[in-house]
Each structure stands twice: as C-alpha cells, then as structure tokens.
Amino acid sequence: MADDTMTFEATPTMDIETQDKVESAERAAENNNVGAAISRVDGPLKVTGQARYAADFAVPNPLYAHLVISTIGKGRITGIDDQAARQVKGVREIYSHANKLDEGSAKFFAAGGQAQQSWEPFAEPDVRFYGETIGLVVAETILGAREAAAELVFQYESEDPAAVIDASGVERQEMPDKAVTKGDFDSAFEAAPVKIDSDYETAPNVHNAMELFATTAHWVGDKLTVYVPSQWVKGFQIGLAEELGIDEANIEVVCPFVGGGFGGKGSLFTWVSLIAAASRDLGRPVKLYVTREQGFTTASFRAETRQSVRLAAAEDGTFQALEHTGDELTSRADNYFVNGQDATVRMYQADAIRTGLTTVHADRQTPGFMRAPAETPYFFGLESAVDEIARELSMDPVELRIKNDTMIDPVDGVPYTSRSLKECFRQGGESFGWSNYTPEIGSMNEGEWMIGWGVATATYPTQMSPCTVRIHLDVSGEARLQVASHDVGTGAYTVLTQAVADELGIPVEKVRVELGDSRLPPGTIAGGSISTASNVSAIMIACERIRQRLGLERGADNDLAAAFENFGQAGIEEYAEWNPSAAKKNATKTLYNGQVMIVGGPEEDYTAFAFGAIFSEVRINRFTHEIRVPRMTGAFAAGRIMNAKTAKSQYLGGMVWGIGHALHETAEVDPRTGAYMNDNISEYLVPVNADVPNMDAIIVPEVDDKVNPAGVKGIGEIGIVGVAASIANAVHHATGTRLRRIPIRLEDLVQA
Template sequence: MADATTTPAKTLATIPAGLPATAPALPPGMGQPVPRYDARAKVTGSAVYAADVALPDVAYAYLVTSAIAKGRIRSFDLREARALPGVLDILTHDTIGDAIRPVKFFTEGGPASNSVVPLGSPEIAYAGQTIAVVLADSYEVARDAAHRVVVDYAVEPPSATFGSPGAVDQELATQNKRHDDPKVGDFAAAYAAAPVTVDAAYATPAQHHNPIELFATQCSWNGAQLTVHEPSQNVYGIRAGLAAQLGIAPSQIRVLSPFVGGAFGSKGGLTQRTAIVAVAARKLGRPVKLVPTREQGFTVATFRAETKHRVRLGATRDGKLQALSHDGFEVTSRPDPYAVAGTDASTRMYACPNIASNVAIVRADRSTPGFMRAPAETPYFFALESAMDELAVALAMDPVELRRVNDTAREPIKGLPYTSRNLMPCFDRAAEAFGWSKRDARPGSMRDGDWLVGWGCATSAYPTQMAAAAARVSLFPDGTARVETAGHEIGNGLYTVLAQTAAERLGLPVGQVSVLLGDTDLPPAPVAGGSISTASVCSVVAQACDAIRARLAEGGAPPTDVVAALKERGMGSVQEYAEWAPHGAPKGALGLLYQGKAQPTGGAKLQDRIQFAFGAQFVEVRVHALTREIRVPRIVGAFASGRIMNTRTARSQYMGGMIWGIGSALHEETEIDPRAARYVNANLADYLVPVNADVVDVEVIMVPEEDTLVNPLGIKGIGEIGIVGTSAAIANAVYHATGQRLRDLPLRIDTLVTGA
C-alpha cells in the first residue's frame, strides 16, 4: 500500500451544474440508507449530462454508417449532401487524412475497444462502421445531408457468426497470452467413470446495453487544449487513448463525465467517435456535438457477443461432483481477440477433483464486442447453472442440496482459500423467503388454472476485484469537507458512498461532505467496471481521511473533533492526497493509474487466495398451458458481498441486476441477418427489454458478511452479481413448469409452443 502524501492545496474545481454544494443532511455512518447525493439533481432534470452541455457556436455531427459488413468503399458521392444549406463539411477517410493515429486493442496493451482506425481507410470491417461524418449548423440539416450521402461499395460476402462461411475458429489461449484454460486432475477418466452424468449444449445471443443516455460526445478546443464531454466509465482511460490517437499530451485533454445515464460496460472503452469529434472540432474551429441515434449506438459502442457452451458434469449418486468440463465458444471481430472466458469463474464454483475447460473464439465480420454487466459470468453461469439443474434432475436431488454437497471453502483448481464464501447462507435465506420447501419437484405438477407454475434456482457469483485509486480530501474550518477523485457515478451510488465514507472517517455529518467525480482534472481513479469502484475508491478516500486525522494529531492521539482540532491549530484548511493499491496489485500499479491503465486485480487472478461475492436466486415462472408465453411473477435474490456501504443504493443495484437477468433470459436478443452480418432489430421497439408489467415482485436479501481480507473496509463489489445466474434460475423454473429444457437464450414461446 502506498503511503499517503501531501500535495500543495490547489484551487478547488467547480461543482458541476445541478449538484448540491454538499450532500443532503442525514444521519452519518456507512451502511446507512442515505438517499442518493445526486438524486434531486437527476429527478428534477438539473443534472447536466454530456449532451446537455451548451457550448457556444456548436456545430452538429451526424454519422454515416456502413450498409455493408465487408468490402471497401469505392467512392462517395457527396454532391447532393454538400449542396444543402447549412452543411459545413463532410469527413471521410479521403478527407481526414492521417489525423487519427492507430492505437492497439486493450488486450494488447492499447486503449482501444475496437482497433479499427476511425475513418482510417476505405475498408469496411463491420456493418454500422462509421464511414463519414456530416457537420452542419443544425442537427436536422446534418441528418438530412447524411441521408443524401451516396456510397459505392465493393461488397464481399461477410461472415456473420458461428458456423458462417469464412468465420475463423481459434483457441483463445493462442490469441491472448494472459488466458490460461483452468484444469485439474483427469476429467476424461473421471467423467467416464461417473455413475451420473450430464452433457449439454447451451447458447446465449448477442445483446446490447442500450443505456437510456445515448453515446454522446462534445468536443471543444481552446488553442491546444481540448475539452471532451462524454459519458464515460473511465475518464483517465479515454484521455490517454485519445491523446495517443491525436498525437498530443494527455495534459492537453480534459474529459468530463460527472453524470452517466446508464453505462453497464458500454461506456468503459475508447470508441471511434471521440477522436472523430475531436478532429472535426479542430477542423471547423468550433465546438462539435455528436449524439448518435439509438440504432447507431448498436455499432458505435460495444456489445455482448453471442456464446455457445458445452458443459459436462459427472457425479456420484449422492451428488458429489467428480468431473466438470466447460467449453466456451465466443464470437469476436476480425481484428480484435475479445473474449470473456467465464471458465475462470465457472470452473471454481464447486468442489470437484477433475476439471477441464477450453475457450475458443470465432472471428467474424462484426464490430468488436466488449464488456456488458458481468461480461463473463452472465453467459457462462447460464450454462453452468442450467447444467447443475439438469444434474439435480438426473440425481432426483433437490437443486439446493446439490449446491450444498458441492460447497467448498477452497477453489478446486489450485486449492486456494476463498477469503469468504457464504453461498449456502444465501441459498438458505432466499429459499426460506421464497417458500422453496413447498415445491413439488415433479415437472408440470404445480398448476394454477390455465397457467403452469415452475420454481427454479441458481447460484450467483462475481469476482471481488479492485484497482489502484487516488483521491484528495479537504477539511475546512466551517466543518465541511470535500472529496475529489475521478471516479465515476454510473448509478453505482459512488457520490453517496464516498460522502458517507468521508463523513464516518472524519466524524462529520454526511451532509457536510461534498464530492466531485468524473473529471480528469481530479486525482485518478480506475475504470468503473468489474464492480470495483466502491471498494477501490472508498478505500483511498478512507485513507486520505485517516491522513487528515493523523496530521491533526501532530504525533499524538487522533482528535475526535477534527474541525475543532483544525481551528485550534490555526489552520485555514487541511488537505490530504492519497494513493491506494489493492492486495495483489502489480508493481507499478500506481504509475499505470495516472496513465489511465489501472488494471483490476483480485477474483481468481491472485496467487495466494480467491475473492468472490456469492448469491442465490429463486424464481417463479408461469407458462400459459395453451399459448406458452412465459411470465415471471416473482424473484428472490440473497447476496453476501462483504460490507454494504449503503443499503438503499445496494438494493437498487442488486435489483437492477436481477431485473436485467429477467430481460437477459426472456427478452433480449440482437438479431443478426446471416447474409449481411447486419443487425436487424437495432431499436427499442424490436430489441426487447422488460417493461414494468414484466417485473412484478422482486425481493433482495442482503446476507451479512465480514471479510476484511479483501480490503480494510471489507467491501466487495455488488454492481454485477445481481444479473449472474438469473437466466439459469428462470430456465430451470421453465423446466419445472413444463418439463421442457430450454438451453438457448432468450427463452421463447417459439420453442415452448411447438415442443421443439
């Protein structure tokens, strides 16, 4: 752990418009259900999001995207578009030159979420690729002109997905040096010898995040200084990547993202649009605003790629796993070897002496996939936890008991101890709340009139990870304090839990603390991804607060009343700057932090231990006996994720994950035309997400857990675990209702009504 250091007091940054000067006054203390710091600003509409920032004399950009997935642009006919009054310029690969430099994909050490150079060449890598940008005095003119751009393509037949002609299969281990397929013992022999086995194939579809806030970017130059307004989960990362693309120093760029209207992974990476807007603004000599359409968002940002799985389980007749194998297959783009490789987690959930796994990727003519809420665990746990249910059926064993007999305090690959693991308390608490003991295990046995009723359950888990972070905390004689760090509020409640952390550590009312986030002028914080923010940033803020107390102690006992101590010592203010790195962080982690490259560590990646949060979800489904539509009237989730900083915001996060799990199981699928490798339902009428009527009764149970190994505050991440396992619990409940085992997501009427 790095020592706290002090830096000279700097002028405080301005509070973003819409935020209160300080947090709402409420009882102090961590764990309290303190209302969200930014709630009033958001519900009253005064919070200023990236696209809301009013820049003087702004020009509007509208993207032209590729109609084809593979081939090249022979030529543009821009005459009609350019002739429209109000059109300022049209940027294409012909006109932009080499203004944007290539940067590497993130698994290869670069900042890019997609290594195709923006407007870099006439080559088309995927349908929906940005091929031109119209700049105009108004949005309407820009859009009109974009529709008048005529493109002459040389079309080549694209490869859309698994099994498409021309798609290239590769072992992930050959494409990503950091990937290692977990295995232990002799799976083949143990599987052959096991008295009870399951061998099943599962599939999950492509899905898109569709945050309410679109992928806006605004750029303005002041001389050599560039300001970027963009909703981001990683402002330092965007800054570093953009600086490399533009060939300027990171210090010449400021990225601002105080509010994010939904991200879920889609705003974590450097997309093509940022550099394009920056170059456009430089070229025009005026600020440029881009708000891509909903449809364009499907290819402007990343997505969750479709996956396939084969899971084989072998067990003794009393349910003890003897053999477990998980093969994953994932789609990625031609240039970038993106993969989520959820076998890292799925092979480590249960005690089992013989484990094999493999991850293969398929390169197709698609945009590069990326992180989406529990990127690895969501698809891989659908497969694992469906297979566990199939095993329970084969064993005629209660699925909860199957998890119990295979519960373990050590992960089975290397035998490393879990820092804490409360999986079975989660199952027991949730089962009790759900009424699981009343379940008749026979499929189709529980009926309510014309509706078949099914109950199912599954394990949830998510790696507990953290990354290096820095923060500055200031204490003033009027009894207020300020927290400054470039962390990200993405609905995770970071403003609120940081105010709570500082209030508790300094002994102040939480209403006396103000928080600034999402600005590269602030001390760096890591990407808000991998459920790391609260653990990482609260840790460093606590450290800075402790340093303030230590400074005021002047070698003696830390004062109980810091404000009185401050005044007593005649100080105008006291400010501490802290840096923090988690257990297992690599050497140089703090240096990388300032470069926007702070790497999450933890989970199954540590040498000496394994860190996970656990949960259990129970679902009731109803399937109509004739028309076979599936409804989910209730869902209960219990989670043990270390110390809960704020039960109000935590409940929202768990619940949001579970609700998304309903959508992921029943509704969401990005449909791909196999002939053109193009999405066909890129809009929110046809890309379905659950509506209120689909979400009836959701119960969240927080199981107490103390784990001060993960970090001194005992915090595990909770942002993603809620979606993990939900889809399997629903599929398992559908099996229980109907006797039909659906192994492909989304679970749909199509299969149930035809009995296929």
C-alpha cells in the same frame, strides 16, 4: 376475466418524506453513516433536471455532427457521391476515408490500451462490418447533418460476410493458455455413475443505455475539453492524446453523470477523436449525438457464445468431474473474449476440472464489457447443467448446490476469503418459500398456467484497482473528495460521501464529492465491480492521515475547531494512493498512464468472490405460451455494504436485466448481410415494469476483513449472474422442456 388469470399488484411504496424520517432515525440509532440506507445525495439534481449529462453541456456556437454507417457487411468503399449532400443547407464538411481527419488510433483496450477496437475507421476504404462508421457530416444544425447524411451515397464493392458464429468463413482461434485443468477429467467423467453432457447458447446483447452516446469537443487555443458519456475519463484522456497527437495535459474529459453505462461506455469510442479532429479542423465546437440505431453497431456489445458443459457426479450428488468450454464471437481483427469458464469451475468442489476457450473471428464489430461480462453468459451454462444433473440424481437443486459447496477454491486449492453461499440459499429460500417446492414436472401448475420454480448460484469475483484520491477538510467541517472515478447511476456519489463522512466524523451533508473529470486525481474505471472497494480503501488512507495530522480520533466526537486551532491552518488537504495487496508496488502509475489494472478474484494465496442465490418463479400460459416471471428473490453476501438502499437497487437492477437476458434480449443479425435487424428499442426488447412485478433482494450479512481495507466486495454485477439459468430451470420445472438457448421465447414451447 377468468379466475386463473395472473394479476400483478403494485407494491405500495413509502412516501419520500416518511422514508427519509425513517432513514435519519436509523442513522442516528446506528451512529454510523456507513451502511445506512440513505437516499442518493444526487437524487434531487437528477429529478429536477439539474444533473448535467455529457450532452447537456452548452458550448458556444456549436456545429452538429452526424455519423454515417456502412450498409454492407464486408467489402470496400469504391466511391462517394456527395454532391446532393453538400447542397443541403448548412453543411460545413463531410469526412470519410477519402479526406481523412488528422487522427490516429489508440491501442485496443484488451491489449493494454483504451480504444474500443484496434483500428481507426477512416484509415482505410475497407468496410469490416455492417453499421461501421464510414463517414461524418458536420452542419449548422442536427437536422441538416442528418439530412445530408441521408443524401450521401457510398458505392461499394461488396463481399459476403461471415457475420454469425456458425457461418462458414469465420476463423476459429483456440486459446489453450486460457484453459484451466485439474486432475484427469476424461477418466473421472468416464468412471462417474451419473453425468450430463449439454450444449448451451447465449445471444448477442446490446447495452442500450437510456442515455444515448454523444460527444462534444470544444477547443480553446490548444486546450481541448471533451464531454462524453464515459466510465473511464482518465483512459479517454490518455487515448485521445495519442489519437490526436497532442499532450494529454491539454485534454480534459468531463462526464459527471452517466445515464447508464453497463460497460458500454468503458472504452474509448472511435468517434470521439473524429469529433475532436473535426472541431479542430473547422474551428468551432462540434456536437455529436449517436442515434439509437447507430448505437447498436458503432459501440461494443456482448457477443454470442456456444458452450458445452460435461458434469459428472457420484450417486450421492458429490461432483466428480466438470468440464466447461466455450466459443465466443469476436471481430476479425481483435481477439476479445470473456472466458467465464474460469469462474464457473471454481463454484463447486470437484476433483477433475477442465476448461477450454475458442474465439470465433467474424465480420462484426469488436465486442466489449457488459455487466458481468464473463459470468452472465457462462453461468447460464453452468447453472443449467447443475439443474440437469439434479434431475438425473433426483436431488433437490438447492441441496445439491449446498452439498458441493466448498471453502477451498477447487482449481487453485487456496481458501476463499469468505463464502456465504449456504446462508444465501438459506435466507433466499426461506423468503421465497422454497420449502413448498414440489419437484415433479408440472406439479405446481394452476388452471391454464404452467408454473415452475428454479434456482441458481450467483457469483462475481471481488476485484480492485489502484486508486488515488484528494480530500480537503476545512475548519467549518466541510469536506471535499476529488477523484476521477464515476457514478454510472449506481450511487457512487452517495456511498463515497458516506465513507468520507464516516472516516472524518462529520455529517454527510458536509461532504461534497467530485467525480467524472479527468483533471481530478485518477480513480477507477467503472468496471469489474471495483469502484467502491478501491475508492473507499483510498479514502480511508487519506482520512487517516488527516486525522493524524489534526490529532482526531476515528469515531470519536472530535472538536474540529480546536483541532484546527492547534493545527494552525484553516484547512487541510491530503492526496492518497491505494494499491491492492495483489498489485505491484508502483501500480498507481498505471492509473496515470491510462491503463487498467484490475486484480482480485483468484489470487496467489486466496480467492475472493461474492456469492448469491437466485430463486425464480415462472408462469407460462398453456395457450399463449407467454413466459412471465411474477416472482424472484435474490440473496447476496458481498462483505460490507456501504448503503443498504443503493445496494438493493443494484441487486434488483441486475436481476431485472437477468429477466431480459433470459427471455428478451437478442440482437437479431441477418446472416446474409450482418445487419442488426432489430436496431431499436421497439424490437430489441428489455423488461418493462409489468414484467417485474414482485422482486426482492436480500442483503445477507458477511464480514470479510481479508479482501481489502474497506471490507467491501463489489456488488455492481452479481445481481444478473445466474438469473437466466434460474428462469430456464423454472421453465423446465413447469413444462418438462429443457431449453438450452437464451433468450427463451414462446416459440420454444409451442408444439406444432
């Protein structure tokens, strides 16, 4: 193999035993569990297969269901031939619009409800997009259900869909009330000496969590238990009650572990009430597995965007005017949008600012949350544009960002609660070796490898939601936390354990945390990076009350036995509610009603964001044009870090996804039919281990006592933000080709 071939070396990892020893030593040294890099408390359950995911729960004598999805992109069902399907052994029932199950539709989540879309699929014979759920087969076995589904013939009256954002036949809806303006953009842009005006495109993305979608419904009398992967068990419970027309008290939604959510399990899937209604109809538990292919269209996704950025600067690099507008695809019926321009225009100082948003209604499923929903696509546009103007200005892209850093939100004129962007660039740059950067295009090439470096700013609003918790402490020093929040694989079990241990002065081994059950006190939706800040803030209230009632001192070496002796009981329990200061007084009521109330980011008298800096190296082979990212460093400042280990994993996970966002992920829609033609994980690509050889995430210390009592900013989403731009900027540095559409693929670099 040639000398200049790139090689990937595995980083040696510490064995677990040594690592745990180091960790407990660190914990002892700090005398403080919060912040300690302890291993996941649920790790042993996961690696021994004892952690039960939604589909793992056994129910007595279940039937199995299989979805049937549409094979046209628009039209209506004119007939169903189910003769052969009903002959298949073990088939119990076949449902469709023709023999509607008795269930209604909860309100669309973006309109204050819980459902993934505003309509119920069996309510009508209409087909609204390719891959829509149009039938449900229930049989004695999974294979029987699938075989019967394949035998089922739907007859259609088909129309040509407008399935992609630039199709004729889409409906454009301008959203002027979402626009932000400050100063006179047109004049400022006109007068500025240096400017760029560029358009950017991002692709549709599908969550493709490792854990497939699934639902099990089990009725005992009029009590229903539903096992379903969920980032919002309380919302699912309330939405289901509405759809099934039953009392919410009779529904329990159970999901203690989630095998990857990424936003895809945040709103109530259309099939959940179908499964519950089918189970009620047939008098037996019903289990559904949604196949990988079906998961592409029967749940939500990240929609494609088209963006335009106009950015102007003085000769010294001071930004003078910034305009960021976006078109976002949504379904015909639902007006879902992410409007990330609202965040991009708060990143740098500028006197004149303008944003615009247009939703584009097409014949596709309703989009939904996906990790950093607003920031992921829109920071590709902004941070590419900043790189472009750095080139125009002949300025170092890090220096330019630091020059335009601001401690005042440029839109609202209020201060940031904290903002450590400069420090992120300093520490990230030092670790990455940015001082060795040479700006000339191609100046860092080696042999047949074109090498480029790129940077970008990462950010995410610091958001919170009301939260309630119940904590029980007994005389043996064992504590139990109960809250209907979620661990979507991010480490919530672990950091909440640490928070309780720290607040009550007991070892983490003595704390048990129960999550993911709608019977528990309502917690937070696992979205918006709100979980840790909100849950810990509520935990602090409950624990403070317990300490007060028992006469304990925070942080002191308390004699628990004596305290309980004085208290006169062997156990104590506290229920606490926490409302963010920016929320209405009785906001916890919204939790009980199954509504999402997220506050934070830009608020009336402050703006709260976490910040980060991303440094990427790309290597492009000059013959094969393969684009690889051998090295990436992220440095993030996000207030108090509860657990350095799980935090780092979160950051790295986001960065890995950023590589996929930049170079791999795209759902390829055939505009003729609206079908997703790469609806499998063989052709819908995400990075594999060999694509992420050398990545580092740096935790930049930051104290922010204004954001919330916990001092915690969310970290679940910031890791992906800006990564795509840093890679595109690096590709430009390596090749001189500015690519404004992601994913960037090798054909973008092949010269004919």
